[in-house]
Amino acid sequence: MPVRGSERAYKRLVVLGDPHLPVRVEKHPDKAKRQAIVAAKLRAIADINSWPDVDSIAVVGDIVARYSIPSEYDFIRQYFSSVKVPLYVIDGNHEILYEDEPNENGKLVKGDAESRRRKLQHFCEFWQLSKPYYSLELGGCHLIFLATEGPLPTQIGAEQFAWLKNDLTEHPQSTLIFFHGPLMGTLLNYNNSVNKKSTVAQPVNELHDLLMSNPQVRLWISGHTHTPATNDSFAAPEINMYGSRIMNIHNSDMDRKHIWTNSLYIYGDHIDIRTFDHRSQDWIENYDRQIRLDD
Structure with a gap:
């Protein structure tokens, strides 16, 4: 019998990286391949719905396929309609x-x-958000969800940055930050776009100073780079660690036939991070990671 959330020692949050729903036609011109990718995405959400201990799901951006147009949002509404936990x-x-x-x-x-501005407003209206950035509590931790505002693909605006600074000041407990772009230097330079201005969280220098002055921040959870779980730096703590304290959890995109998702198991004194292979239907045990919250 499944253990109810109130009786478990942990809260479980599943992370979805870059779903690109329904599928990027330009990236996958072959119709049969597109159908296989959509089928894999549907299986992944069915897997997550079948797990009895999931408390919530986080999606770290690029939910739309490419353009943020009505047809993409129509599929998104259908895709997530079966989800019964907070999204x-x-x-x-x-x-x-x-x-x-x-x-x-x-x-x-x-x-x-x-x-x-118009597209971000539509995003908020679709998801019934008063603002595109917000924070909440889960399992004794503080969770911050940041918005991409442009003009760079992974840029936080000045007003949002001021809000982030104030939110961290008001919440000294262990904190997890979710943002589309990763922190600088938390991946190997495995291609020409990694660790570049347009692919890491901006503004780099201001974020660095803010994060280093707030030791309660322990995890940064990102997408954007489409780093697959087969990449050497996907789940390598010695590479993913920022400032010797903040572990960047990278999440592969879902616009592929082979999909992986990360689950965060939030306990009172630590967080376990596990990676599930939705094709093999098994955990990648050598990717199991843990970060202590009482250090």
Whole structure:
């Protein structure tokens, strides 16, 4: 018999990285492959729904396929309709940054400030958020969900940054931060876009100073880089650790036939991080990680 959440020693949060719903047609032109990818995404959400101890799900941006248009949101509504636990979402660059259609060469076209504002407002209205960034409590920890605001793909705006600074001041307990972009230097330079201005959380220097002055921040949970679980730095604490204290939990995108998800098991004095392989239907035990909250 499943143990009720109130009787468990932990709270479990499952993280979804970059779902790109329903599928990026331009990335996957073959129809059969697109169908297989959508099927894998449906299996992943079915797996999560079958786990009796899940307390909540977090989605770290790029929920839309590419353009943040009505057809994408229609599929998103259908996709998450079966979820029975709280769903915490943040936007990524694809929610706000681009025009509704590509150029004549099929390339993304960046929108202006008004376009970003309009698309972010729609994101909030769709998800019934008063603001695109917010915080809450879970399992004795403080969870912060930050929004991508542009014009860089992983940029936090000045007003939001001031809010973050104040929120950290008001909440000295162990803290987890969810944001679309990872922290600088928490992945190997395995391609030409990793650890670059457009792929790490911005503003880099201001964030560094803020994080180092708030020792309660223990995890930074990100997507954006589409780093697969097969990558050497996906789950390597010696690489993922920022400032010798904050572990960056990277999450692979879901726009693929082989999907992995991370689960955070939040206990009173530590957090266990485990990675599930939805294709093999098994845990990757050598990716099990833990961070102490009482250090």
